Structure formats: structure tokens, C-alpha cells
Amino acid sequence: MDWYYVEGILILSGINLLAVLGLSLLTGFTGLFSFGHAGFMAIGAYTTAFCTMTLGLNFYLALVIGGLMAGIMSLIIGKLTLNLKGDYFIIATLGFGEAIRLILDNMQYFGGARGWPGITNHTSLMNVIVINIIGIVILVNIISSKHGRNMKAIREEEMASNIIGIDVFKYKLKSLWISAMYAGVSGGLLAHYIGFLQPKMFQMIKSTELTIIVIFGGLGSVTGSVIGAIALTALPEVLRNVKEWRLVIYGATVVLIMITRPQGLMGGKEFRPIQYLKKWFGKKNKPTAEQEV
């Protein structure tokens, strides 16, 4: 196993992770399911590639534009569908994701179903790591603010959230918007790593994969998402010699997790190494250390 290979897996994990972080806000913290996030990734990917290849813009600027574009689309789709209850919303996101893919299939300008080759490589392990760190910091800051708490309240009890004055629709829209931007940037990174775009890359199975990673890591846990993204992106690679069976194992594992450990790996808890160290070593001196969680 050479470094080039390991680096590739890490970059792909990082790209997945960014989309997963966004989806984690939507699914893990707001309790909304989306089967259309591959669609937001696609929008981000094509927009970013268009900006760098056709308009010749700077890669990072293009990423921002790609993220914003996905965000704008999410606002439109959210305005239309977030009032729908339960499965209607899920099916609407599924319809949206597929519609985006089918539109791209028919857009000859971007190569249609045959794809768009020759996109310059800008994505490196370094910038993927930096962007993910920024992504994590932003996410954690949102979650620990009142905005994040309101989203969690909606996840827990929609009616009670309304009663305590939370504008449920607005907060759902906010959550969707942020998560779509994460997906958009992730798509942009993907485009400039693979160097090739094809609508097929953004099928429903991609959305499903992202959701499964969020669940696997544990709903409502950022660290869980990180571990989940790396583990589940690397797992198929590790299982390479059982090639055909790896997705069988994958599917069975998902069912098994649901029926045995539905809270996922982390289950709403965070892994905080520094706090644990403090706890172990600081206990004797400060018995009533006040810490905000």
C-alpha cells in the first residue's frame, strides 16, 4: 500500500465528510431526511467546474460560488416542500435529486450523460483537510448556539418547538440551506479531484450513502460523522478482495446497526479527548468543575 493510494482514500473520505457534515446538521440535528443531497453535490460540482474551466475563476472562489448555488437551489426547493410532513418531504427530495441528475443528463453543454472530462485537478489532501476543519468549526459553532438548539428542539418535538416560539419552517429552511452549501462545496472538491464529471455520479445511491454515514456515525454527533465518513469511505477499499460482497456486507451492517444499535457509533455524544483527560486528572482538585456542554 503506497502513500499515493492512502492519500487518495483520505481525499475521498474528506470530500465525503464535508457533505456528511452538512447532512448531519439536517438529519442528525434537525431530524429531516433527504434523499436529494447528491443533487446539491451535483449542482456544486458543475457550477464550480464551470467557474474554473469556462470562466477561469480562482478555484476557491469557484468553490464558494458552487456552495452558494447549491444553497440557492435548496432555498427554492425548501420553500416549496418543507411544509410537507414526514415521507412526503423525503419523496420530494428524492424527486428533486433525480430531476437534477436527469436535467444534467440532457444538458449537452456539460457533456450530457457521457460526462465532462478534463477538469483541472485542484483538490489536494491539504486543502481538503483545511476546508473540513473550517466546516467542522462552523458546524460546531452553529450547534452550540441557540440556532442549533432550536434545530434540535424541532428534531425532538415539533409542536412543542412551535409553542416555545421557534419558527419551525424558518429553522428547517436554514438547516437545509446550510447542509446544501456543504454538499455543494463537497461536489466542487470532487469535480476537481476526479477531473471528470458525469450525472451518474450523483444518483440516489450517493444520497443514500451520505445518509447512511450520518446514521452510522450516530445521529446528532459531529465526531461520529467524522469517524463514520472515514470508516465507511475506507471500508469498501479495505474490502476490495471481497469485491462483490462488500456492498452486501454494507447493507447487512446497516440493518444490523438499526436493529441492535440504532444510536450509531456515537449516538448523540461527542468524543472530546481533552475533556476526558481533564476529567481523569482534574477530578481530585476540583470536585464541582462547572462546564457548559
Add this chain to the structure above:
Amino acid sequence: MSLLELKNVTKQFGGLTAVGNFNLKVESKQIYGLIGPNGAGKTTIFNLITGIYNITEGEILFEGKRIDKTPTFKIADVGITRTFQNIRLFKNLTTYENILTACHFNTAYSLLDSVLRTKKYKEGEAILHQNAKELLKIMGLEERRDTIASNLPYGLQRRLEIARALALRPKLLLLDEPAAGMNEEETFQLLDLIKQVRDQFDLTILIIEHHMDLIMNLCHEITVLNFGKELAAGTPEMIQSNPKVIEAYLGEGEAAC
């Protein structure tokens, strides 16, 4: 001017009249009781006041302003909040988080403030945490600060739901069967608690309850509902001696539970 006024309020589901031509006046600082057999339309009235259901006809006024078209999430802004018959806590959050979340009202910092951790964010959060801690103390929930809400004993869940409501600093608090499922001792603790928070928070309270001792001890005025219509209204003494009430409700009161 009454704090809350319902004028000829009617609510129909399909062809079924759940509440018909109902009138109610709750004065400021009053504790007002709403009683009646199960299915009489009491909770429906709460749902109408809080905008969960739209009224079919009539008007609902709060401090003289119409609120019957106000969406539920803005009702808290107006100064009304409630608890639920079947407790609706944020089940997987801790006691403290439940209260803290409801405190969101007392500060305004933007999403960007929280992303950048600005001074505004830090000051805002400090206020919220202070509010939440105070409430925790007042409601005697300090020991259970970090308990997950769904793991609290039943009586404390009810208490927490009231605490969460108080975090909004309401003028009017609607309590939907707060003593349901409580034993005698817990019920009387609750009675004291309601009196205490009313004085401390300067509240007006509208309460639905089946527990007659509690209602008669607590309320200044009572309306009795039957089949979505007012059967009688007045002071506890008047209600207790009203033959219509005794016949329709108190007579079969035991069976209702």
C-alpha cells in the same frame, strides 16, 4: 379589558362541532379553571388559543388584540404559552437543555454571530445560561440538571414542562391537566408550585384539570364545558352548588377517569 377573551368561538371538524359558540373572559392575574367530562372540548380550546387549530367562527382576543389568525410560533411572542396533556418535552435533551432552549427568546444574535463567536454571541449566551440556571433553581430541578428528560420521573417531567413554559416569560400560561397521573402528595406539591410561580412571575393561568380538589382550591373562576358548550360559569362555590353541573359532570365525574 380582560387579558384573554373568546367571543362566540366555534370549531368544527368536518361536520362535527367540537366547540360551539363558546365565550370566555380571563382577567389579569386570575387562575381560571376549565373543567368538563372527557371529550367536552377543553383541549380543543387550548389548541384554538395557541393557533394549533384555526377557529371556524368567532374571535379570540388577547390584551384587546385579535390573535386567532396568529401562527402558533408567534403566540409565544404575544405572551401565551402552554403545557400538554400528554407531556411534550424534548425527550432526548437534558433538563437543563430543555429550559435553555426555551430561553432562546431572551436574546437576539444572528447565525453569523454564532459562526464567528462574536461578542454579541458570547453576551447573549451568558444571559441565556443565567436565565436557565435561575429557572432551574426556582423550579427545584437543580439536582436533575443533566438528567435526560425522558428519564425523569413523571411528576418532574410535568414540572419541567412548566419550567420550560416559564422560560418564555409568558403573561398567560395554559396548563393542560398538569396533575394527570400524579398521586395525592404530588398533586398538592403541584398546587403549591402553581401558586408560587403565579406570584413570582406575575402570571395569569388557565388550567384544565379533572382533579376537583385542585381546581376548587386553586381557581378564582371556573367554566364547565359539556359537549363543546358552556354549561356553567362562576366561582368555585357557585359551580359546586349548581345542579346542572352536578348532574352533568360531577355525578359521573368518577367514571370520566
Add this chain to the structure above:
Amino acid sequence: MTTFFQQLINGISIGSVYALMAVGYSLVYSIMNFSNFAHGGVIMLGAYMGFFALAVGNLPFPVAMILATLGSALLAIVLERIAYNPLRKRNAPYLYFIISAMGASIFLENLVIAIIGPNFKTYPKVFEKEPFLIGTLALGRLDVMMFIISAVSLTALLFIIEKTKTGMAIKATAYNLRASALMGVNTDHIIFIVFGLGGGLAGIAGVLFGMKYTVYPQIGFITTKAFIAAVFGGLGSLSGAVLGAILLGVIETITAGYFSSQLRDLIAFALLIFILVVRPMGIMGKQNEDKA
């Protein structure tokens, strides 16, 4: 005009198979209140069962059909036992059901890829190629048979639901799971039957699709059409699902016939979003106010 009628009839034929899937899916939804995303897996395996019965077992078509139906029903029941039942016993939130369904769906699809292979398989010829001629209309034998088989299956289902005691219990359970449990309906038994019925219909649909097109591991993806049809009609409403499915079939065939077949799926999804926005409860669905 002839082409139009031709398209219309083809559309109804395809739509009737969509209806088989949509009704099965809707039936489960009406009882369990969650989208059974593993429905596609059952359809796919139904198609394979039919294929092997015909191509390898050399069995006559009706026998193959019955085997595929029973096999799919059994599969759906087993799936419920393994992937949903433990969640139901624990009163898990509905999102866990959905994830479990997705996992099961991935499992089944890739199990088939691993064991049978990813290749397309063509059903042996069951019906003659030459069409029925009615005036200037030429009706494909297969299309006509698809319609007849679907109609018969749906009528049978309707009979079970409307005329039998079990059907009454299913209706009661769909109305209110908890209340009917209190009334003495054995909900475990009802769920068992509902998955059996839904699975059986999925199996029939699988065989019909397999004959019409080919069999391949991803054929289950066609269930998204069932979701769309069910949403058209209103989730949980069986008559709505049938109506929605026929409508979808007709719209698709006409789009493919008059515009382009590439637009077909896009139109279906666009229509889905449009319906959700304009009339979220579907054509036949009812909107209910959340109870406090």
C-alpha cells in the same frame, strides 16, 4: 389519432403494473406509516424468481407466476421480521425504519450482483410477438396480458380488503394502529398479512416488468415510480395509488411517444414535485390536523 390511442393503451398497461407496486407500497404505508424503500428489492427478486422458473426450470408461465408471487410474499414477510419487527417492538422512530429499509435494499441488490451477476437477463418468450389487431389499433399481446394480470390481481386484493374479515381488520388497523390493537385486533398478524399481500403484488409486478424489459439487479429502482404514483394518489390511499399509477403510466408513455424518451423520467419527477407543491395530500388523500 391511432397513435394516440396506441400510446394511451400502452400507458394504461404500464400504469397498471405501476399500480401493483404502488398499492403494495401504499398498503404497507397505511399500516406502518413509513415508506418501505425495500419494496424495490422484493420486486427485483420477484423478477428473478420468475426468470429462473421459466428459463431454468422450464415451468409453464402460470406456475412461474405463482411461484414468483408466493416467493416474493415470503421474502417480504421475512424482511419485515428481520428488518422492521425489532424496531416496531421497540417503538423506534420512523426514520430508523427507513434506514433499515435502505440497508435491506442495498443488501438484496448486491446479493444478487454477487451471486447471479450484474448482467441483464432476457426472459424467454412467453407470448407471441404478433399483436392483436382491433381495427387499426395494434395491441401488443404482452401489453394486453400485463393489463389483464394486473387488473385481476388488484381485483383479488380489493376483494380481500373489502369482503373478508381480515380485510376489515386491515382497514381498522390502517385507521388507527393502536386503537385497533386495543379492540383486540392482532396487529402482528395484520402486519404479517399486509407484507405478504404487498410482497405478492411486488412479485407479480417484477415478473411483468422482467418480461416487458429485462431483468437486472437495479430493476428495483423502478419503485420510485410507485412512490410517485402513491404520492399522486395520496399516501396510504389504495384507490388513489391505482389512479395515480395509471395516470403516471399514461403521462410517461405519451411524453416518450410525442417528445423524447429521455424526458420521460424527468417529466415524472417534475410532476411529482408539482403535485407535492400544489396538492400535497394527493388526489384522494385526506389532510389531517396534528392532534395536540
